[in-house]
Amino acid sequence: MSDSSQPRPPQSTAPQPRSPQPRSLQPRPPQSTAPQSTAPQSTAPQSTAPQPRSPQSGAGQSAPTVVVIGGGYAGTSTAKALDQFADVVLVEPKDDFVHNVASLRALADPSWLPRIYLPYSGLLARGRVIQDRAVKVDAGRVTLGSGEELHADYIVLATGSGYPFPAKSDLDSTAAAHEKVRAAHEAVSRAARVLIAGAGPVGIELAGEIVAAWPGKQVTLLDAAGDILGEQFRPELKAELRRQLADIGVRVLLASPLRHQPPADPGELRTFTVATTAGAEITADIWFRCYGVVPSSDYLAGELAAARLADGFIEVNPYLQVTGQDRVFALGDVASADRKMAGIAARQAQLVAGNIRALIAGERAGLASYQRSEPSIIVPIGPEGGAGQRAGSEDLLPAEYVAQAKGRDMMVERFAELLGVSGRDGGTHE
Numbered sequence: 001m002s003d004s005s006q007p008r009p010p011q012s013t014a015p016q017p018r019s020p021q022p023r024s025l026q027p028r029p030p031q032s033t034a035p036q037s038t039a040p041q042s043t044a045p046q047s048t049a050p051q052p053r054s055p056q057s058g059a060g061q062s063a064p065t066v067v068v069i070g071g072g073y074a075g076t077s078t079a080k081a082l083d084q085f086a087d088v089v090l091v092e093p094k095d096d097f098v099h100n101v102a103s104l105r106a107l108a109d110p111s112w113l114p115r116i117y118l119p120y121s122g123l124l125a126r127g128r129v130i131q132d133r134a135v136k137v138d139a140g141r142v143t144l145g146s147g148e149e150l151h152a153d154y155i156v157l158a159t160g161s162g163y164p165f166p167a168k169s170d171l172d173s174t175a176a177a178h179e180k181v182r183a184a185h186e187a188v189s190r191a192a193r194v195l196i197a198g199a200g201p202v203g204i205e206l207a208g209e210i211v212a213a214w215p216g217k218q219v220t221l222l223d224a225a226g227d228i229l230g231e232q233f234r235p236e237l238k239a240e241l242r243r244q245l246a247d248i249g250v251r252v253l254l255a256s257p258l259r260h261q262p263p264a265d266p267g268e269l270r271t272f273t274v275a276t277t278a279g280a281e282i283t284a285d286i287w288f289r290c291y292g293v294v295p296s297s298d299y300l301a302g303e304l305a306a307a308r309l310a311d312g313f314i315e316v317n318p319y320l321q322v323t324g325q326d327r328v329f330a331l332g333d334v335a336s337a338d339r340k341m342a343g344i345a346a347r348q349a350q351l352v353a354g355n356i357r358a359l360i361a362g363e364r365a366g367l368a369s370y371q372r373s374e375p376s377i378i379v380p381i382g383p384e385g386g387a388g389q390r391a392g393s394e395d396l397l398p399a400e401y402v403a404q405a406k407g408r409d410m411m412v413e414r415f416a417e418l419l420g421v422s423g424r425d426g427g428t429h430e
């Protein structure tokens with residue numbers, strides 16, 4: 001049995017549904033329960049970058065080209081923030097932006113799909129989006145899957161990470177991705193017993209979504225670690241989430257690595273029995289893997305290759321420049337700077353955009369440095385449950401807060417706004 005076949009404790013790099021903090025991508029704190037003093041705090045330093053010249057200004061002066069690679073939370077926010085200051089080219093292989101923070105809700109209720117796959121057409125006013133994959137990136141030059149080469153004054157690496165389905169999708173086609181979610185929804189609806197391997201934030205959220213959508217199902221959530229949620233969060237938060245999981249009938253097995261990988265693919269409807277090393281036997285009709293973040297950084301070439309760490313993340317300096325580089329930045333899940341959260345990616349995007357603007361304006365001294373954020377998180381358990389913690393506060397965030405911040409609307413309006421579409425209308429594909 002290899003280590004990789006076992007549910008592992010959530011890594012420090014695991015995607016973690018948390019209370020996103022920054023500015024435009026931050027969930028609006030519930031009005032009634034979040035007085036200013038307890039609202040999520042941003043520890044982001046304000047960019048001290050001076051106002052840059054408009055790229056249009058100055059006779060004969062052409063705007064610098066910024067190639068942003070990856071159109072997830074980090075890339076879209078960076079591209080949008082730079083759109084009026086540079087010639088922005090966003091490279092992204094997927095048909096649409098995927099708001100994967102809400103992906104587990106879409107498994108439980110596929111009618112959410114059009115609201116979480118949002119077209120890029122309204123994102124940029126000046127810049128353009130190229131639908132392709134970067135296959136090789138060196139300082140100043142990006143080679144696409146098509147063979148086209150893009151020359152860039154600045155490069156932003158925002159290629160994020162992969163994570164097992166249904167939390168994230170590896171399909172570029174929106175139609176195919178929707179079909180896969182619908183098939184998994186159908187499979188879960190026919191399964192009486194569901195096994196979720198990995199009791200980090202994603203596994204907990206998935207258990208909550210399944211029970212909320214199908215109250216009769218028997219859900220087992222297991223982890224190799226001795227507690228849920230990983231190491232960095234408060235024991236009281238874990239206790240509260242365990243209590244809520246027990247209340248809704250989820251069986252939680254801890255310190256229980258599987259002896260063997262289930263003999264079925266994740267998401268496949270097929271009854272099996274597996275044993276844990278602690279001696280428990282679990283029979284389930286379907287299972288999902290909720291661990292295993294894989295940074296997408298295999299395209300780094302030339303002098304950029306040295307910045308790829310042994311675990312695949314890209315090493316950055318405090319200005320979020322790729323180590324050893326002046327004009328190449330990395331942020332979001334793929335970068336080594338902080339924990340892996342959409343909210344953190346959005347905060348980093350503002351900093352990277354400010355730093356690129358400072359460099360464009362020739363104001364090197366105006367570069368702002370990034371500070372890691374304190375652990376904070378919200379974990380929904382279905383649309384109405386869950387709990388959270390936030391930096392600087394001893395109090396747990398109650399279920400009502402979590403429901404208002406994420407559980408009920410899954411923050412879709414916020415991201416629809418960023419993409420320039422109405423969240424209610426959703427994408428154009430259905």
Ligand SMILES: Cc1cc2nc3c(=O)[nH]c(=O)nc-3n(C[C@H](O)[C@H](O)[C@H](O)COP(=O)(O)OP(=O)(O)OC[C@H]3O[C@@H](n4cnc5c(N)ncnc54)[C@H](O)[C@@H]3O)c2cc1C
Binds near residue numbers: 018101133202
């Ligand atoms: C189920 C779930 C719930 C979550 N909930 C929350 C939450 O509530 N709050 C929160 O803050 N965070 C949450 N997260 C974490 C959050 O989703 C991630 O931190 C976030 O996706 C990181 O954004 P990113 O832009 O760095 O990367 P990604 O979202 O992974 O986007 C990267 C993009 O780059 C593209 N790409 C990859 N390789 C290439 C290439 N070679 N060329 C071009 N493009 C490429 C990909 O197609 C993708 O569109 C959750 C995660 C999951 C899985």
